[in-house]
Amino acid sequence: MLKAILSISGKPGLFKLVSHGKNMLIVESLVDKKRVPAYAKDKVISLGDIAIYTNETEVPLHEVLTSVKNKENGAKVTVPSDTKELRTYFAEVLPDFDRERVYPSDIKKLLNWYNILIGAEITDFTPEEPAAEEAQADNAEQEEK
Numbered sequence: 001m002l003k004a005i006l007s008i009s010g011k012p013g014l015f016k017l018v019s020h021g022k023n024m025l026i027v028e029s030l031v032d033k034k035r036v037p038a039y040a041k042d043k044v045i046s047l048g049d050i051a052i053y054t055n056e057t058e059v060p061l062h063e064v065l066t067s068v069k070n071k072e073n074g075a076k077v078t079v080p081s082d083t084k085e086l087r088t089y090f091a092e093v094l095p096d097f098d099r100e101r102v103y104p105s106d107i108k109k110l111l112n113w114y115n116i117l118i119g120a121e122i123t124d125f126t127p128e129e130p131a132a133e134e135a136q137a138d139n140a141e142q143e144e145k
Contacts, residue, residue, distance in 0.1 A: 001122060001124055001125065001126075001127070001128065002046065002047040002048040002061065002062055002065075002125060002127060003046050003047075003048035003049075003127065003128075004016055004017045004046075005017075005030070005046065005047045005048075005117070005122070006025075006027060006038070006044050006045065006046055006047070007044070007045050007047065007113070008027070008038050008042050008043070008044050009042060009043035009044075010042065010043075011036075011038075011042075012031075013029055013030060013031045013116055014029075014030045014031075014047070014113055014116050014117070014120075015027035015028060015029055015030065015036075015038070016028045016030060018035060021037065023039065023040050024037045024038060024039045024040065025037070025038040025044065026038075030116050030117070030119070030120040030122070031116060031119070031120075047061055047062075047113070048060075048061070048062070048127055052064050052094060052097060052102060052106075052110075053097065053098035053101040053102055054094065054096045054097055054098055055096045055097075055098055056096065059094060059097075060127075061110075061125075062125040062126055062127055064093065064094055064110065065110075065113075065114055065117070065125040066125050066126070067093045067094060068093050068110075068111070068114050069114070069118075069123065069125070071092060071093055074118070074123060075118070076114075076115045076118050076119065077089075077111050077114060077115060079108055079111045079112060079115070083104045086104045086107045086108060086111075087099065087104065087107070089107075089111075090102070090107045
């Protein structure tokens, strides 16, 4: 699910990929449902491609969002404004996060994204299995024949 959710540099909030145009993407804001173009010059990243640094490795964003959801029982989180509180909260969610490479602004952005996703009723953060997607595509092809 997170593969189709995008963050666009310079635009607040998160966007759902709707369609492809010539040299652009058509995206819909998860906050106000307005559709806007995202051009090739815009820095666009899928939430499915983001990971959080830990002391040992990187943890995919979907695992971190699921941890936040479990901690908050599926409710929105109150984003702490104090740096120390942010780090303390995030340590409860991801105990071994890399405190040197994960900045307070990253934590704040992640928690805001979580709130936007919950507000848009997107609560299943687990990625779809590529094998399942391929099987669906194969079934669709066979139905067309």
